Each structure stands twice: as C-alpha cells, then as structure tokens.
Amino acid sequence: xxxxxxxxxxxxxxxxxxxxxxxxxxxxxxxxxxxxxxxxxxxxxxxxxxxxxxxxxxxxxxxxxxxxxxxxxxxxxxxxxxxxxxxxxxxxxxxxxxxxxxxxxxxxxxxxxxxxxxxxxxxxxxxxxxxxxxxxxxxxxxxxxxxxxxxxxxxxxxxxxxxxxxxxxxxxxxxxxxxxxxxxxxxxxxxxxxxxxxxxxxxxxxxxxxxxxxxxxxxxxxxxxxxxxxxxxxxxxxxxxxxxxxxxxxxxxxxxxxxxxxxxxxxxxxxxxxxxxxxxxxxxxxxxxxxxxxxxxxxxxxxxxxxxxxxxxxxxxxxxxxxxxxxxxxxxxxxxxxxxxxxxxxxxxxxxxxxxxxxxxxxxxxxxxxxxxxxxxxxxxxxxxxxxxxxx
Numbered sequence: 001x002x003x004x005x006x007x008x009x010x011x012x013x014x015x016x017x018x019x020x021x022x023x024x025x026x027x028x029x030x031x032x033x034x035x036x037x038x039x040x041x042x043x044x045x046x047x048x049x050x051x052x053x054x055x056x057x058x059x060x061x062x063x064x065x066x067x068x069x070x071x072x073x074x075x076x077x078x079x080x081x082x083x084x085x086x087x088x089x090x091x092x093x094x095x096x097x098x099x100x101x102x103x104x105x106x107x108x109x110x111x112x113x114x115x116x117x118x119x120x121x122x123x124x125x126x127x128x129x130x131x132x133x134x135x136x137x138x139x140x141x142x143x144x145x146x147x148x149x150x151x152x153x154x155x156x157x158x159x160x161x162x163x164x165x166x167x168x169x170x171x172x173x174x175x176x177x178x179x180x181x182x183x184x185x186x187x188x189x190x191x192x193x194x195x196x197x198x199x200x201x202x203x204x205x206x207x208x209x210x211x212x213x214x215x216x217x218x219x220x221x222x223x224x225x226x227x228x229x230x231x232x233x234x235x236x237x238x239x240x241x242x243x244x245x246x247x248x249x250x251x252x253x254x255x256x257x258x259x260x261x262x263x264x265x266x267x268x269x270x271x272x273x274x275x276x277x278x279x280x281x282x283x284x285x286x287x288x289x290x291x292x293x294x295x296x297x298x299x300x301x302x303x304x305x306x307x308x309x310x311x312x313x314x315x316x317x318x319x320x321x322x323x324x325x326x327x328x329x330x331x332x333x334x335x336x337x338x339x340x341x342x343x344x345x346x347x348x349x350x351x352x353x354x355x356x357x358x359x360x361x362x363x364x365x366x367x368x369x370x371x372x373x374x375x376x377x378x379x380x381x382x383x384x385x386x387x388x389x390x391x392x
Contacts (some may be wrong), residue, residue: 006344010358010365015102016336017373020132020171020232020269020293020322023106023115024096024124024329026088031080037327040239040298052076055300056334063337064330067098089124092116095329096125099336102370103127105377107171107232109134110326125332130379131167132232135220136177138163139211143203152196153189153219160223168377169230169267172221176234178214179246184255186222187215195219228263230377237272237294249278249290256285265376270294270324272306279313289376290314293322296338297331303342311346319368320376343368 029037032044035051038060045051052061057076065074068082068091083091106118106129118129142155164170174182187195195215203209211217224231234242235249249268256266266288271278272295282288292310296303311319323335347361374380 006341006348008340008344010344010347010362011340011369014366015370016100016321017103017105017370017379018101018323018325018332018335019105019267019291019320019373019377020324021104021106021332021335022110022324022326023108023112023117023121024092024325024332025115025327026092026120026124028084028088029328034080034083034328038331040237042240050076054298055302056298059297059300059334059338060330064095064333067094067333092124092329093126095333096121096127099125099329099333101125101127101323101332101336103373103379104129105132105168105373106130107132107134109137109171109173115327130377132169132171133160133163133167135160135170135172135224136174136211136217139216139220140209143200143209149197149200150193152216153192156220157223157226160220160227164227164229168379169232170224171232171234171269172217172224173234174217174221175247176238176241177212178217179243180233180235180248180251181246182214182218182255184252184258185218186258187219191215192219225259225262225264230265230267232267232269235268235271235278235290236274237270237298248274249281250274253281256281256288260285260287262287265289267291267320267376269322271310272299275306275310276312279310282318283313283315289318289320289372291320291322293335294324296342297323297325297334300338303338304345307339307342308346308349316364316367317372317375320372321368321370 035045038056039051051057061074061076061079062072065079066072070079070082104121104127106121108117116124118131122129138159139156142159147155174180192215195213199213199216236247264287268278268288268290270293271290272292275292278290282290292306295306299306321339323332325331325335350356351358351361
C-alpha cells in the first residue's frame with residue numbers, strides 16, 4: 001500500500017499569505033520557455049537532458065497535472081500538450097485558485113512588464129494582492145528621469161516615499177549586486193553624491209542604467225530603514241549571478257545590530273542552504289523574520305526535511321511562508337501544496353512522538369500561514385490592499 005499523504009485539515013479555514021512572490025506571464029509558452037522558468041540556471045539543459053528530470057519537474061507532473069485534468073505523473077510531453085490546449089488565462093486561473101493562497105505580496109522589480117501586476121494577479125487568483133517595491137529599481141528609475149548627481153539623495157528619498165504609498169514593503173537584491181558582506185554603516189549624503197556622480201558619468205559614457213555601486217545600494221537600504229519598512233533580502237540559493245558564499249545571512253550581523261531598534265523589520269527570503277543560519281538570526285534579533293520559500297519547490301519531495309530544519313531555532317512568531325513564484329502558476333500551486341503537506345508531515349511527526357499537542361500544531365500553522373505576515377508587514381493597516389472575488 002502506498003503511504004497515506006498527511007491530512008492537511010488543520011489548514012482548513014486558515015488564510016495563507018504568500019509574503020514574497022512575483023506575477024505570472026499570460027501568454028503561451030513553448031517547452032524551452034517553460035523549462036527556463038523551472039530552473040535557476042541561466043542556461044538550457046545539456047543536449048539530451050531535460051529540466052523535468054528534477055525534484056521540481058516530478059512535482060509538477062504529480063501535483064499540477066490533475067489540476068489540468070491529467071492523471072498524476074503524466075509524462076512531461078503530455079503535460080505540456082495539455083497545457084497548450086488551454087488558454088493561458090485558464091491555466092493561470094486553475095492553478096492559482098487551486099493553490100488556495102488568500103493574499104499575495106508581489107514584487108514587480110524583475111521583468112515587471114512581462115507579468116501580471118498586483119491588481120491583475122488579484123483578479124486571476126480570486127484573491128488579494130499588495131505591492132512590494134525593489135530598492136535597486138527605484139534607484140534606476142530616479143536616474144532614468146534625469147537630474148543632477150547632487151540631487152540624488154533627496155530625489156531617491158522622495159521617490160521611495162511616493163512608491164511606498166502603494167506598497168507594503170521593499171526588497172533589496174544586494175546579494176546579487178554587491179554581496180551581503182557590505183559595509184554596514186550608513187553612508188553620508190556627501191558619499192552618496194560622489195557615488196551618484198560616478199554612476200551618472202558611467203551612464204553618459206554608454207553604460208546601461210544598472211546600479212552596482214555599494215554606497216548607493218547601502219543608501220537605498222538605509223533609506224528604507226528610516227521609513228521603518230519591512231525590508232526583504234534575497235538570501236542564499238538563486239541563479240548563477242549570485243556568489244553563493246556571499247549570500248549567507250550571517251554576513252548581515254553587524255548591520256542587524258545597527259538596525260535592531262530602528263522600527264524596520266528584516267525579511268530573510270529563501271535562505272537555503274543557509275536556512276539554519278537564518279533561523280539563528282531570527283532567534284537572536286527581534287526584528288528578523290525568515291522563510292524557505294524558493295527552496296520548497298526545488299527540493300520537492302524533500303521539503304519536509306528543509307521545513308523541519310528551518311524551525312529548529314526560528315521562533316514560531318518569526319517564520320513566514322512564500323513561494324517566490326515568477327512566471328508560471330505551477331510554482332504558486334506547488335509552493336503552497338508542498339508547504340502545507342511538508343509542514344503537516346513535520347507536525348504530525350512531533351505529535352506522534354508525544355513532543356507536541358495538536359493545539360501546538362494548529363497554533364504554528366496559523367502563525368506561519370498568515371498571522372506573522374500580518375504583524376510583520378502591518379497588513380491590516382495597509383492602504384495598498386487590493387481584493388477581488390471576481391471570476392477570471
């Protein structure tokens with residue numbers, strides 16, 4: 001007899017907040033494009049191989065196939081054929097709604113023109129959505145509008161405040177651009193002006209508008225601290241643009257000491273393979289939260305182990321759920337499914353060992369699914385909330 005899957009009825013009626021994700025694409029995608037969106041590699045699989053031969057690929061065939069009227073474990077070819085038979089809008093609506101995610105916090109800084117915005121996601125998913133703005137993109141938008149380097153500090157702060165009127169938090173990709181081993185100190189406005197002058201000069205010389213200067217990136221982060229924001233940081237696993245050894249959250253320790261009493265909240269995203277380190281920081285610093293979002297889809301059937309490890313030190317009031325999904329609705333559906341079944345499996349084990357009560361498990365589920373995100377982002381106070389129950 002096959003093993004019985006965990007009973008996830010503890011999740012019934014518990015709102016699920018995906019505190020870090022992006023939007024879905026809404027056009028047909030061929031196999032190459034689909035496989036590109038289910039790997040963190042920047043390159044196609046070697047000739048004669050397929051990205052479907054992975055934990056994520058197997059999970060898509062197992063858990064997303066039935067949502068599209070296929071038998072579990074249908075072949076990759078049959079899965080993609082069936083997907084192509086349906087309109088992109090229907091594929092998105094089926095999989096997003098099957099995820100039973102109630103609220104999406106959507107960061108649009110990566111290829112934002114290619115994906116549905118928060119309002120579009122709310123409609124397609126029949127859920128609620130809020131925006132999270134990317135600090136590095138704000139810096140680039142300030143430069144795109146023109147102006148003098150001497151005006152950059154005030155121009156950035158003004159633009160940040162304006163965008164925060166329609167957002168619940170910010171994200172930094174410092175891990176990609178400069179690593180997390182950056183100088184933790186707040187840069188002065190004079191330092192920022194000098195760095196801006198150098199950046200403007202490079203752009204005038206033909207360089208693309210892409211922020212990489214450590215002073216300017218630190219300035220953006222500190223500006224968000226001054227606004228007492230929820231600040232998301234990419235941590236750990238990602239595409240080959242990151243130097244993984246410079247993405248360990250422990251590198252933020254000195255900066256966390258400086259910001260402890262600032263009123264800002266720090267969200268450590270993904271964290272694999274540094275999820276135990278992230279749990280330590282959430283344990284040690286009152287303003288730090290963490291998740292294992294991106295990892296869950298990619299480890300697939302191994303997700304219960306990663307979830308359990310992430311909860312060894314993380315205070316239960318500091319653990320969050322995210323999918324980090326971009327582009328494909330499969331990634332939202334799987335992120336939610338694997339999170340629920342993985343967490344339930346872990347809790348069931350603790351209850352069976354007489355370490356936990358069922359009430360303890362139910363309380364943890366409520367906290368991770370949504371209560372912690374509501375507190376960390378101040379969601380009940382947010383004017384950026386968009387809600388719809390309309391059909392797609």
